[in-house]
Amino acid sequence: AQTVTQSQPEMSVQEAETVTLSCTYDTSENNxxxxxxxxxxxxxxxLVIRQEAYKQQNATENRFSVNFQKAAKSxxxxxxxxxxxxxxxxxxxxxxxxxxxxxxxxxxTSLLVTP
Amino acid sequence: xxxxxxxPSHQVTQMGQEVIxxxxxxxxxxxxxxxxxxLGQKVEFLVSFYNNEISEKSxxxxxxxxxxxxxxxxxxxxxxxxxxxxxxxxxxxxxxxxxxxxxxxxxLTVT
Numbered sequence: 001a002q003t004v005t006q007s008q009p010e011m012s013v014q015e016a017e018t019v020t021l022s023c024t025y026d027t028s029e030n031n032x033x034x035x036x037x038x039x040x041x042x043x044x045x046x047l048v049i050r051q052e053a054y055k056q057q058n059a060t061e062n063r064f065s066v067n068f069q070k071a072a073k074s075x076x077x078x079x080x081x082x083x084x085x086x087x088x089x090x091x092x093x094x095x096x097x098x099x100x101x102x103x104x105x106x107x108x109t110s111l112l113v114t115p
Numbered sequence: 116x117x118x119x120x121x122x123p124s125h126q127v128t129q130m131g132q133e134v135i136x137x138x139x140x141x142x143x144x145x146x147x148x149x150x151x152x153x154l155g156q157k158v159e160f161l162v163s164f165y166n167n168e169i170s171e172k173s174x175x176x177x178x179x180x181x182x183x184x185x186x187x188x189x190x191x192x193x194x195x196x197x198x199x200x201x202x203x204x205x206x207x208x209x210x211x212x213x214x215x216x217x218x219x220x221x222x223l224t225v226t
Binding site: 037042043044045047050103104106107108 | 148150156157163213214219
């Protein structure tokens with residue numbers, strides 16, 4: 001079974017600063033997908049970014065980027081120019097192969113962006 | 116932009132009753148999922164559905180639960196004889212080659 005570990009239960013960052021959330025995972029699969037989801041107080045789950053394991057290039061979506069280190073089984077999320085609206089729980093998730101399989105989530109990191 | 120929708124947003128039911136949670140996945144998606152999140156805990160996988168059958172299910176998804184795609188648009192989760200510990204947020208999700216994308220959730224409260 002795949003496990004996803006987020007070692008930072010809580011983090012805070014000042015507005016306009018950069019913050020990095022860490023995620024490690026354990027798997028014997030060679031082909032898989034990794035995701036970051038944002039959950040604001042509304043509890044909606046919002047897909048932030050995804051990474052295919054076969055791609056060496058790190059995914060980027062506007063202010064959000066990842067540092068994917070396949071050998072180290074590490075998948076961190078960097079948020080640049082943090083905004084108050086980034087305050088949320090962030091969940092890292094693993095999916096083997098693609099589509100139709102379960103997303104395995106980490107326990108989440110609560111991020112607070114302060115003025 | 117297409118999105119997953121879920122109804123109702125909040126359901127209160129008495130222990131032992133049956134509930135049906137409804138979802139409308141994104142129209143051209145082929146894979147559908149149900150997840151749940153007990154307050155303060157991580158999101159847990161229940162079941163995935165493809166081509167009108169279950170493709171994977173977790174240990175949580177026991178005989179108490181069932182899923183159905185009754186027509187071309189809806190995807191439902193039925194919980195028979197609800198228990199107090201079924202109180203949670205239930206998320207529907209769907210995917211194509213990206214995602215999965217989640218709906219806003221149904222908050223189920225079992226009293």
